[in-house]
Amino acid sequence: MNLRDLEYLLALQEVKHFRKAAEKCFVSQPTLSGQISKLEEELGLLLIERTSRKVIFTHAGDELAAQARKILMEVKAMKDMAKSFQAPMAGPLHMGLIPTVAPYLLPRIVPHIRETFKDMELFLYEEQTHVLLQRLDEGEIDCLVLAYLPEMERFGSIDLYHESLMLALPPQHPWNAREEVELGALKGEQLLMLEDGHCLRDQAMDYCFNAGASEDTSFKATSLETLRHMVAAGMGMTLLPELAVPSAKQSEGVVYRPFCPEQPTRLISMVYRQNSVRRPCFNELAALIQKHWSEA
Structure with a gap:
């Protein structure tokens, strides 16, 4: 054998x-x-x-x-x-990211990872949270970057950044005249949401339900970009994470507004197996992400 x-x-x-x-x-x-x-x-x-x-x-x-x-x-x-004793930042590293983080964070950090850790061979995987956690459990992936949830307490984690959720509106919406929107103003409104399986869906729904809003069940999107296009087509409004929002307050048929007096947020963390010997590597990588995540 x-x-x-x-x-x-x-x-x-x-x-x-x-x-x-x-x-x-x-x-x-x-x-x-x-x-x-x-x-x-x-x-x-x-x-x-x-x-x-x-x-x-x-x-x-x-x-x-x-x-x-x-x-x-x-x-x-x-x-x-x-490997960790020989060279903590060398060799292959398998990292998983959720779909509502990967397309927006990776362009900001991958160039810095390649420049800073020249001996690292980075492998990236984009999956929904439950799939990533299973692959982490089974040793297929070394670490994850995702929105932290209470059920992840059995893993080790490093907080990376808090990300605001912003309101995305069609251009003809009357709230476009406001610089900010009170969360309570969502009471009685319906919002477009991602399909089941996305942790952002659950987090956005929690904020919306607490504000008295409900989900528009006539459509569920498979991605943030689909949600964005639906808003641009005048089909409704939604919440989008900060990194997915362009710097302009209005872009490609969508108007973006922050909430007041408090912003809904989600915590993005690096998660790894509790007994992983690669913790020194994760610490270095997390510090790099913390430094560069907000760069446009």
Whole structure:
């Protein structure tokens, strides 16, 4: 038995398909299938039920795959520990970001990361929060940049910045004459929102509901840019995070206004596994983001 065999087993459990698992592991299908069979022979157990239609893991297969995942994570931790002692800011770093942060933050920080940490090989992933947390848990990603939520307390975290949420209005809206909009003015109004799965949706809805507003259920957007275009088309109003708002108060058919007397905000944090040995690297990276996030 070797570590590669365990990787084959986990890939097969994930995709439930020999060809796709082989592609994921960059080997031929016969190679992967043969190694899985050898693993079964060595363990004296049937791990997989093979049918013409699908791959079904036995109870033993699922249990051993779970143990294999733990073993591979421990091996990765040992490698990461060695790298952290050799050069904390060198080598590969896998970072995940949520869709309401990635397109607006990355252009501001990636050039600085490349300039400051020349030996770092940065891999970026854009997914919704629940997917990123699962991949972080499973050791596929080293750290995340996302809107912090109370259920993330089991992870380590570093606060990066507080980001205001601003009101986006169509040009013909009567509130455009105001420099600021009171949050309470939203009472009785309907706002366009992102679809389920986006943490910004939940945070924006909390502010809106507390102000007495409701969601316009006739449309749910898949992205902030879709929301922006819907507002420009006169379909309604919405809340957008500060980094997604242009410097001009009116741009491309959308008017942007801050709230008063207090601004709704969200906390953007770097999240990592509590026992990660790469904390020195995360500290350096977080300090860089804190310095440059607000640069236009």
